[in-house]
Amino acid sequence: MPPADSRADYRVRIFTGSEEFPFAGHPTLGSAHAWLDSGGNPREEGYVVQECGAGLVRIKHDGGRLAFAAPPLTRYEPVDAVLKRQLA
16 A cells, blocks of 8 residues: 555555454565565665554565564553463
């Protein structure tokens, strides 16, 4: 989709069968690849900027390779004691 933020090259929304995610790695790489293959022209040489529910994600592209750093967490909430024990 066209970006709402002028710093982005394109915008993506990521859905599962039951909900929308603010960010997911595989769809980020896949949509960047599809956008470039369909003639997308990045604003910055060597980088594609994707806008998603988590904000802007800067994706490095070097030939056929794509890489990104995950955006900051979008949720911060305490973990209950039972779950902490199960994880430990």
